[in-house]
Structures are given as structure tokens and as C-alpha cells.
Amino acid sequence: MVDLTVRFANVEFENPVIVASxxxxxxxxxxxxxxxxxxxxxxxxxxxxxxxxxxxxxxxWAIVDKKGFPEIFTFYSIGVLSxxxxxxFAEEVKRAKKELKVPIIVSIMGKExxxxxxxxxxxxxxxxDMIELNLSCPFxxxxxxxxxxxxxxxxxxxxxxVKVVREAASIPIIPKLSPEASDLVEIAKSVxxxxxxxxxxINRFMGIEIDIETGKPIIQSAFAGYGGPYLRGIGLRWVAKxxxxxxxxxxxxxxxxxxxxxxEYFMVGATTVQLFTAIxxxxxxxxxxxxEGIKNFMEQHGYENxxxxxxxxxxxIFPLSQLPVSSFTLKxxxxxxxxxxxxxxxxxAEAIKIKTAGKKKVVIDDxxxxxxxxxxxxxxxxxxxxx
Ligand SMILES: Cc1cc2nc3c(=O)[nH]c(=O)nc-3n(C[C@H](O)[C@H](O)[C@H](O)COP(=O)(O)O)c2cc1C
Ligand code: SF4
Ligand code: SF4
Numbered sequence: 001m002v003d004l005t006v007r008f009a010n011v012e013f014e015n016p017v018i019v020a021s022x023x024x025x026x027x028x029x030x031x032x033x034x035x036x037x038x039x040x041x042x043x044x045x046x047x048x049x050x051x052x053x054x055x056x057x058x059x060x061w062a063i064v065d066k067k068g069f070p071e072i073f074t075f076y077s078i079g080v081l082s083x084x085x086x087x088x089f090a091e092e093v094k095r096a097k098k099e100l101k102v103p104i105i106v107s108i109m110g111k112e113x114x115x116x117x118x119x120x121x122x123x124x125x126x127x128x129d130m131i132e133l134n135l136s137c138p139f140x141x142x143x144x145x146x147x148x149x150x151x152x153x154x155x156x157x158x159x160x161x162v163k164v165v166r167e168a169a170s171i172p173i174i175p176k177l178s179p180e181a182s183d184l185v186e187i188a189k190s191v192x193x194x195x196x197x198x199x200x201x202i203n204r205f206m207g208i209e210i211d212i213e214t215g216k217p218i219i220q221s222a223f224a225g226y227g228g229p230y231l232r233g234i235g236l237r238w239v240a241k242x243x244x245x246x247x248x249x250x251x252x253x254x255x256x257x258x259x260x261x262x263x264e265y266f267m268v269g270a271t272t273v274q275l276f277t278a279i280x281x282x283x284x285x286x287x288x289x290x291x292e293g294i295k296n297f298m299e300q301h302g303y304e305n306x307x308x309x310x311x312x313x314x315x316x317i318f319p320l321s322q323l324p325v326s327s328f329t330l331k332x333x334x335x336x337x338x339x340x341x342x343x344x345x346x347x348x349a350e351a352i353k354i355k356t357a358g359k360k361k362v363v364i365d366d367x368x369x370x371x372x373x374x375x376x377x378x379x380x381x382x383x384x385x386x387x
Contacts, residue, residue, distance in 0.1 A: 002298040003305040004040075004291070008249050008272045009172040009197035011103050011129050015040035016306055017262065017291050020200075020253050020274035021107040021132060021176070024284070026082060028095045034279075035100045038288035042096070043200075043274060045082040046107040046134040047089040047123070049115040052143050053081040062219050063281075064209055065228075070281035071257055074228040076209060078220045079139035081109060086119055090126040097127035105174065108165075109134040111147055116161050117168035124169035131169055133161055136178030136203035138225045149203070152178035155190035162194035172197035174251065179205055179234055188242045188250075200251045200274060201238045204231065228277060231255035236268050240317055243269030257281065259293025269311040328371055328386040330364050336383035337361045343375035343384065 004015040018041040019025050019034045026045040034042055048054065060078040063069060082089055096104050106123040108131060110116035120131050135158050140148025151157045158175060165173050175191045177184050179202040188199050207226025209218045217224075232255025239252045252270030255277075256262050262273045278286045303309045330351075339361035344352045351368035352375060355361060376384045 002295055002303065004295060004298075006040075006271055006306050008041075008251065009130065009174065011172060013040040013103055013272060015291050015294075016266070016272040017287060017294070018043060018105070018251065018272050018274045019279065019287065020276040021046050021134065022276035022279075024276055024279045027084070028092045028099075031092075031096050031100060031104075033284050034287060035102050037284040037286075038291045039102060040291070041103040041105060041272070042100075043105040043107050043132050044089075044093065044096075046109050046137065047082045047084060047086050047119065048109045049086060049119060050081070050109065050111050050140075050144055050147065053079075053109070053140060053147075054083045054085075056080040056083055057220050057222075059219050062209075064218070072229050073281070074207075074209075074226065074230070075277045075280065076207070076218070077225045078222055079137065079143070079225055081134075081137070081140075086122055090122050093123060093126040093128055097129075103129040105130040105132050107132040107134050107176070109137065109140070109147065111144060113160065113164045117164045120165040120169035120173075124171050128171060130172045130174055130197070131165060132200060133165060133173060133175045134203075135161065136176050136180075138178070138180065138204050138206040139223060142206075142223055149178040149180050149206075152176075152187065152203075153181040155187050158187055159190045159194035162191045162196050166195040174198045174200050176200035176203055176253075177238070178203050179231075179238065179254075184238045185241050185245050188246050192246045192248050196248060198249045198251060198271075199242060199246065200253055201242055202231070202235045202254050204254070227254065229255045229257050232257075232261055232264070236264055239265060239270050240268035240314060243311060244314060256290070258286075259290045259297065262290055262294055263297055263309070264313075266306055266310050267313040268317075269314055271306070271310065329366060330369055330371075330375070331385050331387045332360075332362065332364060333383045333385070334360055336381045337379075338381050338383075340380060342378055342380065346378055347375055 021043040062076045106128040108119040135152035137148035204227035235254030249271035252265030253274035256275040
């Protein structure tokens with residue numbers, strides 16, 4: 001029997017799969033759906049004192065690059081924070097605390113320092129188990145100068161917000177970091193020193209897509225939050241970098257579309273994971289599928305609990321300068337090769353050629369092969385390997 005429970009900043013979660021801040025946790029009814037689907041915890045949609053950030057443009061969401069949907073795509077959104085006034089949202093939190101048996105993490109964002117303190121106190125009193133600080137919303141600086149990711153890009157400002165919230169509330173505080181900062185390790189260390197109890201890494205980037213027929217940005221004339229499955233590698237990178245440098249736990253977030261992605265986050269050191277886009281792409285049911293998938297994987301591999309696999313990949317990550325330069329020869333399995341020519345087209349060294357005569361479909365010229373390894377991962381039939 002595997003044990004999926006985790007202690008995250010001294011709060012116990014029945015399983016480590018948390019729904020990230022977003023529209024899936026925008027009110028009690030949606031929070032309930034997440035819990036019913038198997039979520040171990042919830043981060044609410046960010047509640048704010050900033051009136052302008054509650055203005056919801058219509059339309060505001062789009063799926064772009066959708067050929068691979070629901071596995072591979074970009075989720076494009078013009079932002080808005082919770083449309084509830086904070087005092088009204090506190091009622092949703094109270095109800096959630098009364099009826100849902102999972103930790104409720106309330107995400108907050110203020111403009112001035114005292115607003116951060118006010119929101120933290122309000123949500124602490126409403127019964128929140130933890131507070132997540134949205135220091136990372138990609139589009140907030142476009143709405144109100146100096147907010148959102150602008151704070152999360154500055155280690156001192158981030159620490160100041162943590163200190164203010166620390167004073168105002170007694171529950172654990174989790175700053176959520178922005179990938180737009182140049183060094184998230186520095187930010188993580190700074191918020192830890194200021195009293196943060198844990199860290200969420202990461203939020204999304206800001207981007208834009210242009211409709212070439214009209215020459216205008218798609219959906220609205222503004223920059224957008226730009227995320228999706230592609231973010232996973234970036235989230236994993238920052239979790240892997242932050243975990244060895246701090247002693248507080250990290251919640252890994254971004255690009256998790258299935259259980260194996262969540263396992264990757266544990267293996268680079270995350271204690272819990274958060275996801276939102278997967279719910280938009282696959283429905284609430286994906287939460288339970290991910291929990292079940294993690295459990296099955298752990299059973300099959302003999303991991304008794306999350307801690308047993310947490311961080312196991314870290315000892316295999318080195319600075320590039322420490323990696324040895326070795327060499328290999330490419331081998332082709334002629335029975336597997338279907339002659340599709342993908343490897344021929346992509347080999348910039350022109351080391352693979354299609355052969356029309358004889359049994360062989362392609363031949364490799366070892367003298368030209370630069371051993372980049374690309375064709376091995378590209379081949380759809382697994383015909384190429386290293387000797
Ligand atoms: C439409 C949308 C709304 C979001 N709203 C919030 C928010 O209110 N507060 C916040 O901290 N993050 C917000 N996020 C960011 C997510 O919580 C999460 O960090 C990000 O999307 C990466 O995780 P994912 O790939 O699992 O979605 C939002 C993301 C999207 C796509
Ligand atoms: S390893 Fe790189 S250089 Fe060698 S054949 Fe494959 S793609 Fe070409
Ligand atoms: S990509 Fe693979 S299957 Fe296609 S030609 Fe090359 S070796 Fe053969």
C-alpha cells in the first residue's frame with residue numbers, strides 16, 4: 001500500500017495534487033467539483049483589493065496551436081483576477097472550510113503593502129489553511145503599474161510583501177514565483193529569509209499572437225497570459241534549481257497534463273504539485289486520473305510515499321562543464337525502419353541517406369555523423385539507437 005499523504009509547510013494533504021489558482025476554484029461550487037474529482041488541496045482564484053483587476057473582458061480565453069489538443073497546445077488568456085470583492089470571497093472560503101475536507105489555500109494580491117496585510121488577515125480569519133501570494137500574475141502590470149510579476153521579479157519587494165503578510169496572518173505563507181524573473185533562486189532565498197513557509201513555482205509568461213488577416217492581436221488588443229504544456233520543462237527547471245537552495249518545501253506548477261508529469265516534479269524535489277490548464281483541457285476528471293496514475297506508478301516502482309521519490313533526479317543534474325565528452329556510433333534496426341525519411345530530412349550533417357536499392361531503407365555515413373543524437377529521438381519507429 002502506498003501512502004499519498006504529504007505534509008506541506010506543516011499542513012497535511014491527503015494527496016499531493018492541488019488545483020492551482022484559476023477559474024476552477026473561483027467559488028465554492030467549483031471548489032467542490034475539484035474535491036469531488038480527487039484534489040488533495042485547493043488554491044483559490046486570486047482575490048484582490050485592486051478593483052481594475054476584477055474587470056472581466058469578453059472574450060478572454062483562446063486555445064492556440066491546437067493540433068495536439070488536449071495534450072499539446074497553448075493556453076492564451078487576457079487576465080482577470082477573482083471578480084468577487086474580498087469580503088464576499090471570504091464567505092466562499094468559510095463555506096469551503098466548513099464543507100470541504102481538504103486544505104484551502106487562498107491566493108491574494110494587493111497593490112499597497114497594507115492591502116496585502118488586510119487580505120491576509122481577512123482570509124486567515126475566514127479559516128484559510130494557508131495563503132498563497134500572487135507575486136507572479138503575468139498581465140497585472142498591464143492593468144495596474146507595479147503589481148503582479150513586477151513584485152515577483154524583485155527579491156527585495158517580494159520579501160517586503162512576505163514580511164507584511166507574516167505580521168498580519170498566523171497561517172503558512174506561500175509566495176508564487178514568476179518565470180519572468182531572471183533568477184528565481186535568488187527570489188526564493190529572499191522570501192525564505194523574510195518568513196515564507198513554502199514556495200510555488202511557477203506562474204506563466206506573457207505573450208501575444210497576431211491574426212495575420214487583420215494585423216491585430218487575437219481575441220483582445222492586449223498582451224496575454226501565455227502558458228500550456230510547454231511550460232513544464234521550465235517549471236521543472238526552477239523547482240530543480242530552488243529545492244537544493246532552500247529549506248522550505250516547494251509546490252511544482254506548470255504544464256502538468258498527466259500523472260507522469262506530476263511524478264517528474266516530485267523527482268526534481270517538489271513536495272506537492274499544482275495544475276490548472278489540464279482541467280480546462282480535459283475536465284475536472286483529470287484530477288482523479290492524475291492521483292490514480294501517481295499511485296499506480298508508486299506501487300509498480302516500490303515507492304512507499306512521495307518522500308521516497310522526491311528529489312531523486314537531482315543527483316543526476318550537473319553543470320554542463322562537468323559532463324564528459326563521450327562518443328557513440330549510430331545503429332539502425334533495418335526491420336523496424338519504415339523508410340519515412342524523417343531522419344534524412346532533419347540531419348543537418350547529411351549523414352543519413354535514403355537507399356532505394358536492396359533491403360536497407362536508409363544508410364548512415366559514420367564519417368559524416370556528428371553524433372548529435374537528434375535522429376534517435378525523432379525516429380517514429382525506434383529504428384535508431386546508440387552503440
Ligand atoms: C486562465 C488562467 C487564470 C489564472 N489565474 C490565476 C490566478 O488568479 N492566480 C494565480 O496565481 N495564478 C493564476 N493562473 C496561473 C495558474 O495557477 C498556473 O500557475 C499556471 O497556469 C501554470 O500551471 P498549469 O500549466 O497547470 O495551468 C491562471 C492561469 C490561467 C491559464
Ligand atoms: S546523430 Fe545527428 S549527425 Fe548523426 S545521423 Fe543522427 S542526426 Fe545526423
Ligand atoms: S526516421 Fe526512423 S523509420 Fe524513418 S527513415 Fe529514419 S530510421 Fe527509418
